[in-house]
Amino acid sequence: MTNxxxxxxxCLGLTAGAGAEVNFDQxxxxxxxIEQAVNxxxxxxxxxxxxQRVRFSKxxxxxxxxxxxxxxxxxxxxxxxxxxxEECRFVPKPPPPPPPPPxxxxxxxxxxxxxxxxxxxxxxxxxxxxxxADVKDYYPGQPGYxxxxxxxxxxxxxxxxxxxxxxxxxxxxxxxFRATAQVNVAPRRMxxxxxxxxxxxxxxxxxxxxxxxxxxxxxxxxxxLYDVTFNLTPNYRVxxxxxxxxxxxxxxxxRDGKFTLSVNDRWxxxxxxxxxxxxxxxxxDGFLFFNSSQGEKEFTFDAANNYELAFAEGDLQKTAxxxxxxxxxxxxxxxxxxxxxxxxxxxxxxxYVNKGSTDKITK
Numbered sequence: 001m002t003n004x005x006x007x008x009x010x011c012l013g014l015t016a017g018a019g020a021e022v023n024f025d026q027x028x029x030x031x032x033x034i035e036q037a038v039n040x041x042x043x044x045x046x047x048x049x050x051x052q053r054v055r056f057s058k059x060x061x062x063x064x065x066x067x068x069x070x071x072x073x074x075x076x077x078x079x080x081x082x083x084x085x086e087e088c089r090f091v092p093k094p095p096p097p098p099p100p101p102p103x104x105x106x107x108x109x110x111x112x113x114x115x116x117x118x119x120x121x122x123x124x125x126x127x128x129x130x131x132x133a134d135v136k137d138y139y140p141g142q143p144g145y146x147x148x149x150x151x152x153x154x155x156x157x158x159x160x161x162x163x164x165x166x167x168x169x170x171x172x173x174x175x176x177f178r179a180t181a182q183v184n185v186a187p188r189r190m191x192x193x194x195x196x197x198x199x200x201x202x203x204x205x206x207x208x209x210x211x212x213x214x215x216x217x218x219x220x221x222x223x224x225l226y227d228v229t230f231n232l233t234p235n236y237r238v239x240x241x242x243x244x245x246x247x248x249x250x251x252x253x254x255r256d257g258k259f260t261l262s263v264n265d266r267w268x269x270x271x272x273x274x275x276x277x278x279x280x281x282x283x284x285d286g287f288l289f290f291n292s293s294q295g296e297k298e299f300t301f302d303a304a305n306n307y308e309l310a311f312a313e314g315d316l317q318k319t320a321x322x323x324x325x326x327x328x329x330x331x332x333x334x335x336x337x338x339x340x341x342x343x344x345x346x347x348x349x350x351x352y353v354n355k356g357s358t359d360k361i362t363k
Contacts, residue, residue, distance in 0.1 A: 053086040054174070060201040062212070063183045067190035076182040076227075079202035083174030090158075092165035177205045179226040188216055188234040191270050191347070193243035200230070215240045242348035243267060244355075247276070247341050250306070252358040254335070261309040261337055261358065271303040274345030279352075280309060282316055285334035285360055293319050294335075300344070336360045 061077040153170045181200040190196075196214035200207065207228045209220060218232040250262040261280055265271075281296040295316025301307050340354040 055084050055086075056177075056204040057082045057084070058201055058203040060199045061181065062197055062199050064195060064197045065185055065190075066195050067192050069187055069189055071187050072185045074183045076180050077200065079179050079181060079200070079207065081177045081202045081204055083176070083204070084171050085174050086169055086171050088167045088169040090160045090163075090165055090167055092160070092163045177202065179207050179228060181207055181228045181230070183209070183230045184232065185218075186231075186233045189237075190215065191267070193246065193267070194240060198230075198232075200228075213240075239346060239349045241351060242343045242353060244353045247278070247353075247355065249339070249355065249358055252337060252361060254361055254363050258310045258312050259335065259337070261339065263307045263309065263339075263341075265303065265305055265307065268303050268305045271343065271345065271347060274303050274343065274347060276301055276303060276307070276341055276343055278307060278309060278341045279339060280311070281319070281338040282311075282313065283336050283338060283357070285336065295319060333363045334360045335363055 057080075059079050059081060061079060063074040063077075065072050065074075153168075155166050155168050157164070158167045159165070179202055181202075183198055183200065185196075194215050196216070197212040198214070199210045199212055201210060202208075207226075209222075209230045211218075216234040216237055219235050221231040221233070223229040223231065246267045247263055247265050250264050252259070252261050254260070259282065263278060265276065277298055277300045279296060279298045282294040284292045284294055286292055294313055295318045297311055297316050299307070299309050336358050338357050340352055342350050342352045344350065
């Protein structure tokens with residue numbers, strides 16, 4: 001009995017708020033009252049504050065370490081992150097004005113005008129000029145937005161339900177989070193040309209470690225909550241990019257009917273047991289900028305302090321850019337080589353390093 005009474009009172013409250021008519025002399029028809037409340041034309045007011053969006057600024061600190069077989073530790077850095085809360089108010093567009101009443105001519109309707117024809121033929125259609133959409137979705141890139149999110153006071157076109165209008169928004173500061181961070185690296189082998197860099201970033205109350213580049217994969221032991229220490233222990237080594245200055249040209253000459261390129265390697269000891277591949281492309285210096293390729297060849301050596309590359313024109317493989325300039329009789333023939341190298345082994349990746357061109361010589 002009590003449950004029925006509570007249900008009846010709730011339905012009466014809904015019916016009264018919706019403007020439904022109830023005759024108390026005939027009893028209460030609950031089903032009819034609910035249907036009248038649902039079909040009522042009474043609408044809820046527009047919200048003053050619309051959807052809220054919360055973002056947190058992100059602050060990062062970089063920690064770099066160079067070569068060395070000993071343990072290394074960074075200084076302790078201070079980090080902070082700020083909460084920003086967006087609050088919006090929706091203002092609907094006003095309804096369009098009613099159309100003006102039709103004009104009545106007391107003298108009766110005017111006779112229709114005869115159709116006018118263009119003696120030069122119909123005009124070509126004008127190019128289309130589509131209008132921009134009236135309703136825009138809210139996304140980064142609109143006015144009032146930058147890479148870190150919205151800021152200040154701003155407005156944008158949008159909709160609420162079936163109503164179109166303008167969202168007037170502002171952003172206010174909320175909570176502030178603070179922490180410190182330090183990175184410690186256990187002993188590991190680093191080659192002279194290698195380095196590693198880590199970033200510790202704070203966003204909201206989270207402090208995370210990110211590896212920018214490193215020749216090692218580490219086990220990370222995290223200590224502390226807001227005074228955080230990251231202790232890094234190497235698990236295994238991964239190949240890294242070779243030093244582009246590791247190989248350099250010592251001399252390029254033509255003697256005994258062959259071209260000779262001499263290349264030095266400053267990291268022969270570090271790459272002991274591995275190989276290096278050097279590619280050369282012989283170029284003939286032409287008139288103005290019309291240089292021609294005479295072919296290319298690759299040489300593979302065991303890692304050493306010096307490499308001698310000797311080749312004749314007949315030893316080269318013709319390329320797509322090959323041009324036969326044997327009939328060119330203008331002046332002495334000048335040649336140079338374009339060259340580069342790649343390391344073959346487990347220390348470095350196999351990416352190709354372009355070393356450019358040598359000086360020109362006369363054949």
